[in-house]
């Protein structure tokens with residue numbers, strides 16, 4: 001009769017890989033040495049992951065229709081749905097763009113059904129509660145403090161406790177651990193010794209500047225003292241009220257805030273290291289796929305912005321490193337992946353059929369070195385403020401960003417060749433005062449090319465690609481220079497943000 005069923009299942013499980021999915025909250029890829037070798041941020045454990053696995057240069061989140069960019073991003077990770085077909089997208093459930101009860105087709109639900117042991121720790125809030133609560137073991141809390149009990153170590157302890165329990169009761173099921181952090185999202189209260197290392201203080205007085213300190217990280221190369229035009233979300237919390245920054249973009253404020261960001265990110269790296277060490281001691285490391293990523297990037301002074309509500313590369317892109325069986329150590333790929341591809345890919349790696357509701361593409365062929373990318377064209381949106389908002393599209397080296405905000409007051413186009421201008425320098429980066437601050441003199445062609453007649457054809461081509469993407473993804477809005485396609489835009493999903501205080505003159509003007 002062969003093996004008893006349970007023994008057969010155990011034998012099958014022995015071959016099934018574990019999954020450790022690590023996600024930071026608000027981290028630009030350019031903070032990490034894997035993406036920016038001159039970054040002073042010390043992340044020896046993440047660097048080791050990069051050396052042992054594959055670094056993705058083209059990993060993106062698809063965007064947001066809400067000022068809380070975390071929320072759609074985390075829905076996309078869990079469900080594999082595109083941004084306008086999420087259950088929380090404006091009008092999506094009512095218009096049948098998203099089936100009901102889709103939480104039953106998310107990462108925890110799918111992996112529970114497949115016999116995985118699922119465990120999660122992460123921040124609370126601005127996430128996907130209906131999916132999060134399906135993890136068999138769950139320890140969520142907002143941990144943004146400057147010591148081990150109130151900071152990132154708390155999340156690591158939950159994972160370590162869980163692994164110790166697995167050892168004690170000798171669990172044979174493979175695990176899927178969703179290991180999320182609440183940092184480096186603000187408030188960036190770092191541990192004192194790490195703040196000191198990066199010359200930063202937990203600045204909390206809006207009336208004074210933080211002290212200058214030569215140990216602080218230098219200004220980002222694409223720093224600006226202000227964004228050259230309103231980005232379309234008046235009074236947005238992340239641009240005006242984050243403690244330590246507020247509306248300031250001066251060098252002392254930005255360098256101190258980067259120091260705080262790095263203090264929090266180095267602590268995350270320490271905590272990742274503790275969990276990796278435990279997995280190694282348990283002999284699980286070689287049979288575990290490890291992914292390190294973030295829900296989206298962040299500006300902190302780049303382009304004169306502070307938050308995550310923009311579509312420049314520092315914010316639209318995410319760090320993405322993958323390690324595991326069959327992945328070539330020290331490899332790199334463009335990928336052209338979205339975070340919404342994670343579900344399909346994890347299913348593929350674990351030999352599980354992805355749910356029919358999944359819209360993501362498995363990038364297992366990229367991980368195995370058979371392909372460099374899984375798609376050609378990438379689309380991004382931010383319209384959590386005034387509508388229709390911002391859109392971008394990328395194809396190869398070319399990227400187009402369009403802004404149609406503040407009731408038509410701001411209609412701007414940016415066209416970049418990212419190979420020649422990877423930091424998306426614009427005219428203001430050439431100002432001698434800015435150059436003196438950053439020490440970075442862009443070359444003549446490192447500008448916005450949208451109005452350069454030599455690239456008029458390229459601009460038209462990219463505008464038509466953007467429209468194609470907006471149609472295929474069922475974007476419910478159109479920009480000023482696009483056909484309206486007979487659409488009636490849904491009511492805003494983010495009414496509160498639209499009515500937020502502190503909009504000042506622009507909001508008044510826009511409303512008049």
Ligand SMILES: [Ca+2]
Pocket residue numbers: 025026069070185295296
């Ligand atoms: Ca976030």
